[in-house]
Amino acid sequence: MSHESLPPLAGQVALVTGGARRLGAEIARTLHAAGASVLIHCHRSQDEAQSLVSELERLRPGSAAAYAVDLLEVAALPGLVTAATATFGRLDILVNNASSFYPTPIGEVTVAAFEDLIGTNLRAPLFLAQAAATELRRREGLILNLIDIHGSRPLKRHTVYSAAKAGLVMLTQSLARELAPQVRVNGISPGPVMWPEGEMDSDLQLQILERTALKRMGSATDIARAALFFAKDAPYVTGQILAVDGGRSVSGY
Numbered sequence: 001m002s003h004e005s006l007p008p009l010a011g012q013v014a015l016v017t018g019g020a021r022r023l024g025a026e027i028a029r030t031l032h033a034a035g036a037s038v039l040i041h042c043h044r045s046q047d048e049a050q051s052l053v054s055e056l057e058r059l060r061p062g063s064a065a066a067y068a069v070d071l072l073e074v075a076a077l078p079g080l081v082t083a084a085t086a087t088f089g090r091l092d093i094l095v096n097n098a099s100s101f102y103p104t105p106i107g108e109v110t111v112a113a114f115e116d117l118i119g120t121n122l123r124a125p126l127f128l129a130q131a132a133a134t135e136l137r138r139r140e141g142l143i144l145n146l147i148d149i150h151g152s153r154p155l156k157r158h159t160v161y162s163a164a165k166a167g168l169v170m171l172t173q174s175l176a177r178e179l180a181p182q183v184r185v186n187g188i189s190p191g192p193v194m195w196p197e198g199e200m201d202s203d204l205q206l207q208i209l210e211r212t213a214l215k216r217m218g219s220a221t222d223i224a225r226a227a228l229f230f231a232k233d234a235p236y237v238t239g240q241i242l243a244v245d246g247g248r249s250v251s252g253y
Contacts, residue, residue: 007035008232012139013088015080017041017071017128018098020049022194023146023220027095028064030224032056034232037063039084041098043070071098071124072116078131085135092141093231094132096125096168099146101196103157114160121164122171129175129185137182144230145172145187146223149245152189169241176239184238188226191245193218213247 014031018024019040025048028038038056042049049066056064067083069076084091100120104113129143136143150158151165169187176185192208209217226244230237243249 007033009092010035012036012092012231013039013084013090014093014095014231015039015041015084015091015132016095016097017080017124018043019095020045020052020066023190023223024095024097025052026220026224027097027227028052029056030221030228031093031095031231032059032063034228036093036231037088038065039080039087040064040066041071041080042066042068043098072119074123074127077124077127080128081131081135090139091132091135092139094128094136094141094143095146095227096128096143097146098124099148101158101161104160105157106159109160117160118164118167121161122167125168126171129171129179133179133183137179140182141184142231143172143175143179143183143185144227145185147172147187147189147241149189149191149243149249153249172241173239180238184230184234186230186234186237186239187241188223188230189241189243189245189249190223191218191243191248193222193244194220208248211248211251212245213251216246218244218246 014036016024016028019028020042028040032038040049046068053064053066065087098120100116125145145168147168148165150162151169154162172185172187222244226242
């Protein structure tokens, strides 16, 4: 294969947290289709992770692997970076996608819920970035954080989650300064592209879409394409948060 015909991310390696399912799986597939090898992090979704690895390995042998770890165990996080470099020889892209999401109404917030929501949405991205910093500097790589519209527009009954995502916005911008000029750090802020797991009132879904400028739902593919843009086509972009929300952030609340 000639150099000109190589896929754009050929030779690069991406680590996607929460990569076994939903948005993470679509991001992993998209980066892989662009030529990257991928390490798929999972916690409880080990069967789904192995299924995705098998799918990607059928397309390109030796290009995918899975690694299971609880992101709340900070001491175990460097092991993810080590797994990527040991398996594929390098790490170029860190996608902090894994997230906990559930309500914490004031009066009912527990320490366990606080630790979980802050831990997965803010603490883990920080300590993973720290663990990966040396390798990403060597590769002039990318950190991509999955944020949320509610990192800037608080969601009622989700105080801890909203605060964690707001912290992730500032972490993204701070890391962009700390790790420059070698490493780019950006974020994607999805709008209604995938409803939360579990039951969700259909009337509420309609209300959310009505408050979205494009009046329709997006898809996981929209988020994955944005991730590919940052990885492939944005070498002069850092410290930015891209809203992929159908205009929800500029519409009536």
